[in-house]
Amino acid sequence: MGHVVAIANQKGGVGKTTTAINLAACLAAAGRKVLLVDLDPQGNATSGLGHSNRDDIEPTLYDVLLNETPASAALLDTPVDSLKLLPANSQLVGADVELVELAEREYRLRKCLEDVRGQFDHVFIDCPPSLSLLTVNGLTSAEGVLITIQCEYYALEGLTSLLGTIKQVRDSLNSGLRLEGVLMTMYQHTRLAREVVHDVRTYLGEKVYKTVIPRNVSLSEAPSFGKPAFLYAPRSVGAKAYIALAKEVATHG
Amino acid sequence: MGHVVAIANQKGGVGKTTTAINLAACLAAAGRKVLLVDLDPQGNATSGLGHSNRDDIEPTLYDVLLNETPASAALLDTPVDSLKLLPANSQLVGADVELVELAEREYRLRKCLEDVRGQFDHVFIDCPPSLSLLTVNGLTSAEGVLITIQCEYYALEGLTSLLGTIKQVRDSLNSGLRLEGVLMTMYQHTRLAREVVHDVRTYLGEKVYKTVIPRNVSLSEAPSFGKPAFLYAPRSVGAKAYIALAKEVATHG
Ligand SMILES: Nc1ncnc2c1ncn2[C@@H]1O[C@H](COP(=O)(O)OP(=O)(O)OP(=O)(O)O)[C@@H](O)[C@H]1O
Numbered sequence: 093m094g095h096v097v098a099i100a101n102q103k104g105g106v107g108k109t110t111t112a113i114n115l116a117a118c119l120a121a122a123g124r125k126v127l128l129v130d131l132d133p134q135g136n137a138t139s140g141l142g143h144s145n146r147d148d149i150e151p152t153l154y155d156v157l158l159n160e161t162p163a164s165a166a167l168l169d170t171p172v173d174s175l176k177l178l179p180a181n182s183q184l185v186g187a188d189v190e191l192v193e194l195a196e197r198e199y200r201l202r203k204c205l206e207d208v209r210g211q212f213d214h215v216f217i218d219c220p221p222s223l224s225l226l227t228v229n230g231l232t233s234a235e236g237v238l239i240t241i242q243c244e245y246y247a248l249e250g251l252t253s254l255l256g257t258i259k260q261v262r263d264s265l266n267s268g269l270r271l272e273g274v275l276m277t278m279y280q281h282t283r284l285a286r287e288v289v290h291d292v293r294t295y296l297g298e299k300v301y302k303t304v305i306p307r308n309v310s311l312s313e314a315p316s317f318g319k320p321a322f323l324y325a326p327r328s329v330g331a332k333a334y335i336a337l338a339k340e341v342a343t344h345g
Numbered sequence: 346m347g348h349v350v351a352i353a354n355q356k357g358g359v360g361k362t363t364t365a366i367n368l369a370a371c372l373a374a375a376g377r378k379v380l381l382v383d384l385d386p387q388g389n390a391t392s393g394l395g396h397s398n399r400d401d402i403e404p405t406l407y408d409v410l411l412n413e414t415p416a417s418a419a420l421l422d423t424p425v426d427s428l429k430l431l432p433a434n435s436q437l438v439g440a441d442v443e444l445v446e447l448a449e450r451e452y453r454l455r456k457c458l459e460d461v462r463g464q465f466d467h468v469f470i471d472c473p474p475s476l477s478l479l480t481v482n483g484l485t486s487a488e489g490v491l492i493t494i495q496c497e498y499y500a501l502e503g504l505t506s507l508l509g510t511i512k513q514v515r516d517s518l519n520s521g522l523r524l525e526g527v528l529m530t531m532y533q534h535t536r537l538a539r540e541v542v543h544d545v546r547t548y549l550g551e552k553v554y555k556t557v558i559p560r561n562v563s564l565s566e567a568p569s570f571g572k573p574a575f576l577y578a579p580r581s582v583g584a585k586a587y588i589a590l591a592k593e594v595a596t597h598g
């Protein structure tokens with residue numbers, strides 16, 4: 093059964109999608125079967141993997157959650173052979189309100205993924221920047237949460253409330269949910285970034301990946317070519333950092 | 346009556362809060378009476394202006410929206426004399442769901458601000474990174490929307506859907522809503538950033554402010570000291586860019 097990990101942080105722009113795409117792609121390139129679920133109405137993971145015509149895609153995750161479409165019918169190919177994508181587009185904006193009226197609304201995604209989970213070694217869920225019902229669905233579907241933290245002050249500030257939310261979901265909705273790991277992103281050689289990394293390592297110790305992702309322009313250019321960094325700029329520091337992270341995640345189990 | 350501007354973009358981490366704090370503070374320092382409303386449960390504008398004890402603050406915007414507290418009773422001082430803050434903390438996370446059941450739920454904030462609007466020349470609303478009911482409340486309270494766009498691919502991609510949302514709000518909820526302006530943020534000298542600025546200027550012309558905010562570490566350090574950039578690092582490129590923006594906004598009218 094595929095190991096399901098939600099990539100989450102309600103703080104915006106902290107590298108969730110960049111990590112979801114590049115970690116999933118590197119594990120797939122190493123021979124694992126991987127599914128990436130785009131749970132964000134912005135659809136950045138969908139366009140970052142080459143499907144920039146998002147509003148023409150049918151079916152999407154919206155149809156899987158709300159129109160009884162089986163997840164297997166919505167899977168798309170990506171530039172990496174053994175990486176599949178469950179795409180999203182702006183239709184998903186409506187899901188937060190429409191899910192509210194359904195029975196077991198927090199478990200909708202978890203139920204839908206049962207259809208495909210067995211076909212993959214890893215399932216990653218790219219969450220939107222909020223603590224909405226969509227994100228709660230991501231957290232109840234997962235066994236682990238991977239938190240990406242930008243090496244900035246506001247990102248550090250939000251960590252305690254995020255850990256609190258994860259505990260609430262574990263206590264009330266998904267007792268198997270644990271912290272998969274914490275990834276420091278967009279690291280640059282400033283006093284602030286060094287302090288943030290130091291504070292997070294002191295607070296969370298072993299849970300923080302040894303790999304730190306540096307700020308690297310190839311990582312922000314790659315999505316405009318619809319490719320993960322290791323295909324767009326294989327010798328870049330950014331691509332190498334995500335390859336190292338994939339090795340660390342694969343050995344963690 | 347104070348001119349109300351919502352600072353919005355559902356893409357996360359694109360400089361909404363940094364712009365809200367620094368633009369509001371520079372206009373206040375120039376003698377205008379300014380109110381900053383923190384509409385984000387993350388409470389970054391609240392801590393960025395020195396109130397890092399957010400969870401101890403009472404009342405907050407949550408009480409104004411849902412517990413009949415008058416807005417005037419929730420205003421806090423900031424490091425700039427004629428800048429006041431309507432604070433937020435994580436209690437606001439519940440507001441999205443709780444507002445759904447209220448009558449005229451989209452106009453709740455607009456009604457609450459009527460109590461204080463007359464005391465200010467400018468009211469800025471810092472929106473969260475989503476198109477939730479809270480953000481809709483921000484858009485129905487405002488006369489103008491200031492969109493901040495990070496000079497990156499994903500930020501550009503989200504622009505069309507954001508403009509679509511603004512039009513929907515104008516057509517159905519707030520006929521006076523118009524585009525106040527578009528601000529390019531975190532500019533660095535890369536091909537990607539130059540292309541994004543060029544594309545946005547081609548698409549939106551005059552609506553794009555001449556001032557472009559560069560990526561500058563002083564802007565990300567200032568919030569950890571609870572001060573706007575012009576107080577923390579007055580000679581920094583970041584502080585100077587926001588002073589130039591404030592002049593441009595003040596002359597636009
Ligand atoms: N290590 C990095 N170096 C340089 N740029 C990066 C890096 N990681 C991400 N970026 C860029 O920074 C921006 C924010 O990253 P990303 O979109 O992955 O964050 P996110 O947390 O998914 O955002 P959101 O909260 O909107 O979902 C993007 O434009 C991305 O290309």
Ligand SMILES: Nc1ncnc2c1ncn2[C@@H]1O[C@H](COP(=O)(O)OP(=O)(O)OP(=O)(O)O)[C@@H](O)[C@H]1O
Pocket residue numbers: 102103104105221244245246247356357358359360361362363364385389472473474530531532558559560561562564565566568583
């Ligand atoms: N021009 C800049 N130069 C350097 N850092 C910046 C700049 N503008 C913002 N930052 C930093 O980038 C991060 C994102 O900015 P900010 O929090 O203002 O964005 P936001 O759009 O309000 O995010 P959210 O979507 O989470 O509300 C913050 O850590 C901030 O300090």
Ligand SMILES: [Mg+2]
Pocket residue numbers: 108109110132136218219220
């Ligand atoms: Mg994302």
Ligand SMILES: [Mg+2]
Pocket residue numbers: 361362363385389471472473
């Ligand atoms: Mg913000």
